[in-house]
Structures are given as C-alpha cells and as structure tokens.
Amino acid sequence: MSSQVSYERVRESLERLKMEAALVELDDVLERGGREEKSAVEILDDLLEREQRDRFERRVKTNFKLSGLPLVKRLEEFDFEAQPQVPKRTVEELATLRFLHQGENVLFLGPCGVGKTHIGVGLAVKALENGHRVYFLTLHDLVTKARTAREKNKLHVLERVIHRSDLFVLDELGFLPLAAEDATFLFEVINKRYHCQKSTIVTSNKSFGQWGEIFPDSVLATALLDRLLHHGITINIRGESYRLKNRREAGITLS
Numbered sequence: 001m002s003s004q005v006s007y008e009r010v011r012e013s014l015e016r017l018k019m020e021a022a023l024v025e026l027d028d029v030l031e032r033g034g035r036e037e038k039s040a041v042e043i044l045d046d047l048l049e050r051e052q053r054d055r056f057e058r059r060v061k062t063n064f065k066l067s068g069l070p071l072v073k074r075l076e077e078f079d080f081e082a083q084p085q086v087p088k089r090t091v092e093e094l095a096t097l098r099f100l101h102q103g104e105n106v107l108f109l110g111p112c113g114v115g116k117t118h119i120g121v122g123l124a125v126k127a128l129e130n131g132h133r134v135y136f137l138t139l140h141d142l143v144t145k146a147r148t149a150r151e152k153n154k155l156h157v158l159e160r161v162i163h164r165s166d167l168f169v170l171d172e173l174g175f176l177p178l179a180a181e182d183a184t185f186l187f188e189v190i191n192k193r194y195h196c197q198k199s200t201i202v203t204s205n206k207s208f209g210q211w212g213e214i215f216p217d218s219v220l221a222t223a224l225l226d227r228l229l230h231h232g233i234t235i236n237i238r239g240e241s242y243r244l245k246n247r248r249e250a251g252i253t254l255s
C-alpha cells in the first residue's frame with residue numbers, strides 16, 4: 001500500500017474514531033517526526049498525547065460549565081496574612097486534592113466574610129483543573145432545586161446530579177432553617193456520598209452546636225454531622241470580615 005493511501009486511511013480512521021485533535025495535528029506531528037527523525041512509536045506517542053491533552057482540556061471546560069460555580073476564586077488570590085486564623089499549611093495540603101481521592105470532607109465554619117466560600121471555591125477550582133467533576137450549590141439553591149424537582153417528581157434526577165460529582169460544595173449552611181422534607185433530602189444526599197466515600201465541602205456561619213437550629217430535628221442534625229465528620233476536617237475561622245476590613249481601611253464604616 002502506498003504511503004499516500006495509508007495517510008488517507010489514517011485520516012479517515014481518526015475522523016471515524018472522533019479523534020479530532022489528532023486529525024487536526026496529524027500533518028504537524030508527521031512533519032515534525034520526519035524533521036526530528038523520530039521513530040514510528042515516538043510519532044504515535046506524540047499524536048496520542050495531543051489527542052489526550054485536547055480531550056482533557058475539553059472535559060475541564062465542560063466540567064467548569066456544569067459545576068454551577070458562581071464565580072472563580074483561586075487559592076492563590078487568598079491573602080493568608082490578612083486572615084491568620086486560616087491554617088495555610090492545611091489549605092496547601094487540601095490543595096493537593098488528597099482529601100478528594102480519600103473521600104474526605106472539609107467543613108469551613110466562621111462568621112461572615114472571613115473567606116469560607118473563597119477557599120471552598122478555590123479548592124473546587126483546583127479539583128476542576130485536575131479533571132474532576134464538581135457540583136456547587138448554596139443551601140438556598142439546593143432547597144429551591146429540590147422543591148422544583150419534587151413538584152415534577154424528579155427529585156432522583158437532582159440526587160443523581162449531586163451524587164455524580166467527585167466534589168460537592170454546599171455553601172451557606174445556616175442562613176436559613178430547613179423544612180423537614182428538605183432536611184431529609186439533604187441528609188439522604190450526604191449519607192449516600194458518605195457511603196460511597198465521596199467528598200463534600202460545607203461552609204457554615206453556624207457552629208456545630210447551632211446546627212440543631214437549622215434542622216427541624218436535632219437527631220437528623222447529629223446524624224448528618226456524624227457522617228460529615230467521620231472522614232472530615234473542620235477549619236474554624238474566627239477573624240474579622242475581609243469585606244468589612246477592606247471597607248474600614250478605606251475609611252468607610254457602616255454607621
């Protein structure tokens with residue numbers, strides 16, 4: 001078979017196999033292979049590497065879109081000196097994503113504006129950049145989505161969407177008290193993730209002792225906490241609100 005025929009066959013195969021990047025890069029890879037006197041296996045390696053890189057980048061992009069992240073905050077933007085209550089070493093360890101691979105949870109507790117969401121989102125962004133699936137919801141969004149889904153008899157769909165994520169971020173637990181059916185749904189979601197060793201990040205402005213106020217039933221609150229804390233770490237941030245601090249330093253006060 002002439003090499004022109006082989007070349008055409010390779011193009012057709014790549015097209016049929018939907019290896020789009022490899023198809024686009026084929027000429028470049030072959031030309032470079034010839035120029036640098038690469039072996040056949042090196043040329044193949046180069047081509048497959050490009051295809052894989054492209055697929056990974058596309059997956060990351062899609063996962064970002066599906067994650068529901070309200071904004072992109074990076075851990076690198078977090079000023080640890082301004083918030084000495086945040087244990088930098090622990091956050092750096094979390095940023096390695098070992099917690100995610102081990103199915104551990106992270107709970108951020110503290111008052112308004114201390115950076116709970118920022119770090120939670122920062123970790124979510126790290127997870128996404130490394131090819132993981134993330135699903136971010138505020139508790140308010142969870143309740144709203146659960147109600148809509150319940151009306152349409154589609155609660156299992158929402159449950160599946162949350163469950164498929166490698167990392168679920170539940171933000172702002174504690175801003176509103178939960179109705180019994182929403183609390184039960186939340187428990188089911190967390191319980192299932194717990195049994196499947198899938199990570200969840202929770203941020204809350206309420207201490208654990210106050211979680212009983214969020215849930216209609218303290219037994220449920222305890223059972224939920226039990227699951228979150230069994231393989232989980234808690235980061236308590238007590239400092240001053242970064243938002244207020246900035247405003248105060250700019251000479252703007254609330255009075």
Ligand SMILES: Nc1ncnc2c1ncn2[C@@H]1O[C@H](COP(=O)(O)OP(=O)(O)OP(=O)(O)O)[C@@H](O)[C@H]1O
Nearest residue numbers: 077078079082083111112113114115116117118242
């Ligand atoms: N140490 C910090 N360095 C840089 N930016 C920070 C820091 N702490 C907070 N911020 C910024 O301040 C704002 C408030 O932080 P964030 O939303 O993370 O607070 P929070 O603890 O989640 O508060 P809330 O309980 O009100 O939701 C965000 O824009 C965040 O990026």
Ligand SMILES: [Mg+2]
Nearest residue numbers: 116117172203
């Ligand atoms: Mg927040």
